[in-house]
Amino acid sequence: MLSVHTSPLDQPGTGDAGGMNVYVLELSRALARCGAQVEVYTRATSSAQPPVVDAEPGIRVLHVPAGPFEGLDKNDLPGQLCAFTAGVLRAEAHRPEGWYDVVHTHYWLSGQAGWLAAERWDVPLVHTMHTMAKVKNAALAPGDAPEPQGRVIGEEQVVGAADALVASTREEAADLVERYDADPDVVHVVAPGVDLATFTPLAGGAPARRALRARLGLPADRPVVLFAGRVQLLKGPDVLVRALPLLTGGAGGGDGAEPPLLVVLGGASGRPTAVRELEALAHQLGVRDRVLVRPPVPRHELADWYRAADLVAVPSHNESFGLVAAEAQACGTPVVAAAVGGLRTVVVDGVSGVLVPGHRAEAWARALGDLLADPRRRAQLGEGARRASERFSWERAAAAMLDVYEQARKARAARRG
Template structure:
């Protein structure tokens, strides 16, 4: 696997680390459990990082030096792809011939590296885009900068050269075919998974029943005490990178439209602009809702699951999502999700079953939807039960088995070429 701009070992929720980190690591874990040996190439970001790290059985992470360790974000990395590719080829040169069976790249930067490596080693190239520049540019948040032409050209090249393309949803597959002229026969839909043993409802074991209202209330009070959250306030959680694409500003503005605003808890760090969190807090001040906003840094998934369980609703107001792992993980804990009706969120969130899809990003619309749900505890309980059932559609073992089939199909395509 190649993941140039972000390591699967990094904490998601700040900088360039997000759902892709979770995807690469959890898919690798599931593949390893099925007997596939996985080696992940990523860029070194600290001098103290070991060049090779056996992360866990069956998974090895290789840190490649390419450019300075600090101070680069993904927009600076196209100029380092030559150095990164050289490092990958150099590392492989120490292996016996035919060491790798497939190259699976993530995001277009990695696809550029994998394109050359797969040609050099004569193995199939499988690529997962995660986000598409043309789709992203068509749904920009107000004030957000469009993706550059260089990225669009790079994505087109990777699409043309890949033996297989992996889309998370049918919508993404259609975007690849319609927007990038991908060969439909090479596009495979493999939904990401959720760790259903970690993300469980409060008071329930893995795949156990959703507890009743009384038990849920008691567990929630205990969790809030442990997490230093107010026990009697209604809480809406936003978990993710603080950037315009993810839309946390929509929620802050919505608070200003509500008669009885809940507490908006943001778990995330700045992404893109280092001042993003301060800008969000300034917006809350300007809107007059400072006392209703709490921002905390991102947390490991073992803690994140308790936050999901402790709140009343999880909000995902993104302007674009290829899948929406946060929504899927939140639903697995039995917490309803209010999400924008965009991209993969329309697949992950079953409107009226596991949560509510919001048709636009108008603060007044979000204020109305959130207010109605927060005022209706029985409806939230029904949606919570549906949320867990909905999340059980997604499992990493299923995703890994489907991915192995994609790898085998890509090998046949490669042989035919």
Template sequence: MPSVPPDDRLRVAMICVHTSPLDQPGTGDAGGMNVYVVELAQALARQGSEVEIFTRATSSATPEVVEVSPGVSVRHITAGPFEGLDKNDLPGQLCAFTAGVLRTEASRTAGWYDVVHAHYWLSGQAGFLAADRWDVPLVHTMHTMAKVKNAYLAPGDHPEPRGRVIGEEQVVEAADALVASTPAEADELVDMYGADRRRVHVVPPGVDLRLFRPGDGDPDEVMAAERVRLGLPDGPLVLFAGRVQPLKGPDVVVEALAAMRDAGRTVPTLVVLGGPSGRPTALRELQALAAQVGVADHLVLHPPVPRTELAGWFRAADLVVVPSHSESFGLVAVEAQACGTPVVAAAVGGLRTVVRDGESGVLVRGHEPARWGQVLADLLDAPEERARLREGAARAGASFGWDEAASAMLEVYREARDVRRASLAAAHRPTA
């Protein structure tokens, strides 16, 4: 681990309004962002910083402060009712949430926090005020963007409201630094939101390479052992891991199974590892679709699992699918590859960077089920090609590390601090 200069030992206020990093990813609003926030915070702490994560309390039983690991804590702010609030209801609670954040700082020594790092636009709104009040830089990571999602809307999905678009534009204008996960996301910030490119920084997220790694020994033997342990069937097996919602596209793979059957190809088992998001009926709707197209016997639904167990599910699969309609990064794709499992992903957003087409997996243009069925069938019928992709997947996954991401983020924090100081100095410079 690189040595840490004294001025890098920052106190960071991370803001994550709508979902706690303590929540189980894969259901509700919890997903890759939850993992991103807690993993980045812990990596920053390993390099000497202190990170306090502010999130909205969703249960009266949750302690006000939870120590996650040395140097990292999660503070739950009461803002509105604990239960029953949809993410779309949260803008009305931003005033109460921000007041709770400001009260926390008010109990500290003056100048306690060095930087505010907000995640998602709701947090950016709260972070905007906090950074302004504390006179520290605002660093913002979008994670997803309304204009991008609306441009690639999944069938049956609802467009993001105009209020979110306006809120995102305000945060882009206010932020001292914007963090994108890939060059493609950086371009979207500039082209679609008019961001100042000088303030846009690309910092690829990482993956816990101690947890997500290939198994020891022959990959086929590892796969067989994992399937026995998890109670999964023999034969071709494809895994989808994530929230079950239109944006993530699990319906595309279900219909691809039917296309494979109609083309006379072997139909694999599709394991969907995740919970409903947005609509509580999402799982039943996916089951109904599988029954409608005649592949219900090939669909296995399983609740999301803790991250300590997720790597085994990746190693048990022949292929992992990420058919998202838009994806700023695609953490599942990185984690699966780090386990040595090839990924078949939609050629959208950050997935075009994360998945090395023809080397660690295959990128599929569009969401036509027949095309997806052909790609999956061809790979499942080609064990030598899958073996080659396994090796490439492991190499690709191993290139992402959280310590490297934290080092790069510290550089962003320092530059944002310098930008803010220069701006304040210019504002107070006497005119001739």
């Protein structure tokens, strides 16, 4: 596997680390449990990183020097693809001939490097987009910068070169065919999974929940809405801040009740000032005391935050899948999500949560307020949320991916013939 711009070992929730990190690591784990040997190449970002990390049995992460260790933005990385690809080819040259059976690349930067490697080694190239420039540019958040044309061209090249393209949802598969002219025969839908052993509902009822909230530093009875993810315009945390002034105390459970608390669990991405800008917006709207910002946390701690929240909000302007929504549902917490991209597949509207059309503060305040004021409905959605999460399994994803690898091998052989 190639994951140029972010390592599966990085903490998701800040910088460029997000759902893709979880995807690469969890898929690798599941493939390893199936007996595969997985080696993940990623760009070294520190001189202190060892060249090779045996992360777990069957999974090896290789850090490839390509450009300066620090100070490179993701948009600067196309200029380092030659150096990165050379490092990958050099590492493989020390292996026995025919060491790799398939190259699986993640995000378009990796696709560019993997394209050359797969040709050099004469093995199939399988590519997962994760996000697509054309889709993102069609649904930009106000004030967000469009993806550059160079990325669009690079994605088109990878789509044309891949022996198999993996989409997380049918909608993403349709985007590949309609927006990128992908051959429908090489597009495969493989839903990501959820770690259903880590993300589980809270046992013990109200006393356990109060104890959990006390441990996390949250008020025992105040309504809590959780946003977990990178703080950037694409993810839409500002939508929730703008909705706060419209949410009164009554939205949380009757007249006189405290107004909801918004917890933002994540770090700045894109702009280093993103968190400060979000806090400044809250101050400007008079709700700074109703926004609690915390840094991202490891996966097992993230599950506790999901369990402690009354609702998890995912107001993204675009999501290829929506891993946060799937994880929150696995914890039995209802999700209020934007009706975009993969979120329309993950969140079953009216069963596991609520889908909100658009990103107007009024619509979000109404959706959040109605649920916060109705504990009975939240409980029903919470039960549906756990059931909905059980559709997604990393074991099923790995089995399906192994089948995709085999189909890609046959497609490459046929094309060569």
